[in-house]
Amino acid sequence: MKHLIKTALIASILAIIFLVILIQDDQEVLIESAESKAPSNGPVYNQIKWFSSKDKDVWMMNQSHYGLNAPKKEWERLAIVIDKTTSPKTAKYFQLGSGKLEWQEGLAKQSYRVSCYxxxxxxxxxxxxxxxxxxRKVSLWDKAKITYWNLRIKFYGRVIPHPDHKREDANLEVPFRWRSSFENQVLNVKSCTSCHKDFGFLARGTLKRQHILTIKFMLxxxxxxxxxxxxxxxxxxLINQFIGGL
Ligand code: HEC
Ligand code: HEC
Incomplete structure (x- = not known):
């Protein structure tokens, strides 16, 4: 009986947390990333904020490669804007000057430091x-928030780069995505292509050679x-051969 009451209590607290997250807009989390590393292999800190409107979701991030106490101008400001009105949805990627996690149209774009794709x-x-x-410890509150955000991210399904990226890429020193046919060879392995394909049920986009760092991390x-x-x-x-460059 005691156990039941405890479970019910925890369940209601979690339900309340989720409700508050749903109601409150403009939330932020600050984490040490498991995947991203500084060139010295040091920690990377990501402060992430999500804004949602009917047609658009905006994900903004301030990222530090120099620790939590790095001066504000050392934090890189990035954004991804999802257009929810098209099918599949499209995403636009921005490298911005340092500043607050506040979104407005027309923020000045800077050159990419690295290819987002x-x-x-x-x-x-x-x-x-x-x-x-x-x-940087993760509080229970932040865990709940991240769980909810990650569900949102997974439920976008297939998200393709906005067509503007293709047009702009030709002139960029650091392109949005690498262009050579080698970098664009597809990971053609059944265990992955059941989802990592461009069309159809569960489609999540083909994985290419330029995604190797992320593929390695995920595996x-x-x-x-x-x-x-x-x-x-x-x-x-086959995956190991692909990772090895074959
Ligand atoms: C080396 C891999 C890597 C590259 C390159 C990269 N990102 Fe990310 N990015 C991540 C990961 C991983 C996350 C998720 C947060 C985490 O777990 O650290 C993320 C998160 C984000 C977020 C927060 C929303 C989300 O996706 O969760 C934004 C905004 C973002 N990145 C923008 C960009 C932009 C713009 C570029 C190109 C200039 C870029 N990123 C390049 C790995 C990368
Ligand atoms: C059942 C479907 C499914 C299969 C099979 C699958 N994936 Fe994924 N993959 C996903 C989903 C959904 C995500 C996004 C959620 C996440 O990051 O956990 C993802 C994310 C990824 C990402 C990060 C880029 C992105 O799309 O967000 C990489 C890299 C990746 N998977 C590699 C692989 C590799 C390599 C295999 C084969 C060994 C594989 N996946 C098999 C569904 C799948």
């Missing part, structure tokens, strides 16, 4: 904090294939 093959990425971070950490799916031995071999 290397890691963002399908729009916003599921947020994965380093739970072992010594400087190493056991995030892919997702829970309940497996990789055959022969597919493992």
């Amino acid at each position: 290397m890691c963002h093959s399908n729009g916003p990425r599921v947020i994965r904090p380093n739970y072992a971070s010594s400087l 190493r950490e056991g995030h892919m294939p997702p829970f309940g799916f497996s990789i055959s031995e022969s597919d493992k071999k």
Whole structure:
């Protein structure tokens, strides 16, 4: 009986937290990223904010490669804008001057420091904090928020880069996505292409050679294939060959 009351209590607290998250707009989280590392292999801190309107979702992020106490101008400001009116949805990627996580149309774009598409093959990425971070613990409240946001991110389904990126890319020094045919070779392995394909049920976009860093991270950490799916031995071999450049 006592156990039941405790479970019911925890369930209601969680339900209240989710409700508050749903009602409150303009939330932020600040995490140490599990995936992104500074060139020195040091921690990367991401402060992420989400704004939603009927037609559009905006994800903004301030990112520090120099610790939590880095001066504000050292934090890189990035944004992804999702157009929810098209099918599939489209995403526009912005490198912005340093500043607050406040979105408005017409913010001045800067040159990309790195090609976003290397890691963002399908729009916003599921947020994965380093739970072992010594400087940035994740509160229960933040965990609930991240869980809810990650559901939103997964439920976008297929998200393609906005057509503008293709037009602009030709003239960029650091392109939005790498252009060579080698960098664009597709990971053609059944255990992955059941979802990582461009069209159809569960489609999440083909994975290309330029996504190798992210592919390696997802495999190493056991995030892919997702829970309940497996990789055959022969597919493992093929993936390793692909990662090795074959
Ligand atoms: C090396 C991989 C990598 C590259 C390159 C990269 N990102 Fe990300 N980005 C991530 C990961 C991973 C997350 C999810 C947060 C986390 O777990 O650290 C993320 C999160 C974000 C978010 C917060 C919303 C979300 O997706 O969860 C924005 C906005 C963002 N990135 C913008 C950009 C832009 C714009 C570029 C190109 C200038 C870029 N990113 C390049 C890995 C990358
Ligand atoms: C059942 C469908 C499914 C299968 C099979 C699958 N994935 Fe994924 N994959 C997803 C979903 C959904 C996401 C986004 C959610 C997440 O990050 O957990 C994702 C995310 C990824 C990402 C990050 C880019 C993105 O789309 O957000 C990579 C890289 C990736 N998967 C690699 C792989 C590899 C490699 C395999 C094969 C070994 C694989 N996946 C098999 C569904 C799948």
